[in-house]
Amino acid sequence: MSAVEQKAMNQKVSLVEEVAGLFKGNIREYAMYIVLVAIIAIFSFITDGLFISSRNISNLINQTGYIAVLAVGMTLILIIKQIDLSVGFVAGFLGAIAAILMTKSGISEWITIPIILVFGLVIGLFYGFLVAKVGVPAFVATLAGQLVFRGLLLLVTEGSGTIIIPNKGFNAIGNDFIPDIFKGSSIHLLTLIIGALAIVFFIYSQIKARKNMKKYNFKVVSDPIFITKLVFIAVIISGIVWILASYNGLSWTVVIVAVVVFIYNFVMNKTTYGRYVYGIGGNAEAAELSGVNVVKITSMVFASMGLLAALSGILFTSRLQSATTVAGNGFELDAIAAAYIGGVSANGGIGKVTGSIIGALVMSSLSSGMNLMGVGISYQYVIRGTILVLAVVFDVMTRKANK
Secondary structure (H helix, E strand, O other): OOHHHHHHHHHHHHHHHHHHHHHHHOHHHHHHHHHHHHHHHHHHHHOOOOOOOHHHHHHHHHHHHHHHHHHHHHHHHHHOOOOOOOHHHHHHHHHHHHHHHHHOOOOOHHHHHHHHHHHHHHHHHHHHHHHHHHOOOHHHHHHHHHHHHHHHHHHHHOOOOEEEOOOHHHHHHHHOEOOOOOOOOOOOHHHHHHHHHHHHHHHHHHHHHHHHHHHOOOOOOOHHHHHHHHHHHHHHHHHHHHHHHOOOOOEHHHHHHHHHHHHHHHHHHHOHHHHHHHHHHHOHHHHHHOOOOHHHHHHHHHHHHHHHHHHHHHHHHHHHOEEEOOOOOOHHHHHHHHHHHOOOOOOOOOOOHHHHHHHHHHHHHHHHHHHHHOOOHHHHHHHHHHHHHHHHHHHHHHHHHHO
8 A cells, every 4th residue: 555545544534533523522412413304304205205395394494483482591491400381371371462462452563572572571580580589499480380371371361262363464473474585486585595695604603713713722623524514504504495495485483583593592602691501500509609690690591581482472373363272381391392302401501502493393393294194193292202201311321421
């Protein structure tokens, strides 16, 4: 073997070892993407491509919106080792209040939405006060809140049972799509442009982050691995954007969820507040000794959850174009499941907002695929519960293996 061939062989071996090391070190993060791809592939094959059709993918993503928003807030709650069992009925109740304000009081959606968001913020702050200041266990405080808001939802809807919302502007949030810049085209061109800009921004941010890491002598992956990662994610984004553009384009729900994810991802990764949240989740006592105001940060996390519960209620009520007596039932369980499947540790201190969105898509993909196959709802609950247990077991096993 020549020296050139030997060098190429060594590079190949080192590259394989690097990939194996990356996968082993980030198995929690990569596993959920593998599961999502597997689910999509399996259901697409079983349904003869119906699952991957533009219409179904668009509906699936839109239906994920209200749970995805809750999952973002629940991620922060679980990271600091707390829980919020009331978010489902908080969302349902505030959605009903929004319907009442618009239908019975004649208030515009432009005024109603900020009012509902403030209500959610206040509810979250109250939970934060009970948990962080008074010392009431979060499980007890939010379980009580679940009962209270379930009762309030029944109370405000008991007269009609269902409150129909005729407000077109409000209903557009959960059902309409962003307008295209070119009318009459079979492809939603504005969606393609936004997708292209998103890819450019992603590549730019990754290159910039890589340069900063090199600047401070942090270890980075090799160029081939880095380029492969950029190409792979760019292809995935391109595929999703093309599918959506082939139908009606990006919905307002997707836009709202994307903005929420962008803001929270930035906050958790680029701000002091985010570092404090992870610090409290890792060791609250150590964080407090380091000067972190644990009471303040915990209150802010619960306030954030209340705000996002209100937004979730708006998205769900808008999509249904009505408020019902059962709105919000089980939302909290879906949000918790999405967060755990998305990589949040059962022991706190670990988790990503983007991972929880993937977890929400996993849950929605399972439901959509099983519905297309005609699987009964009873079996669906069993399967979803099993997936959640497996996710937590996987978390425990990977943590033990890394010790």
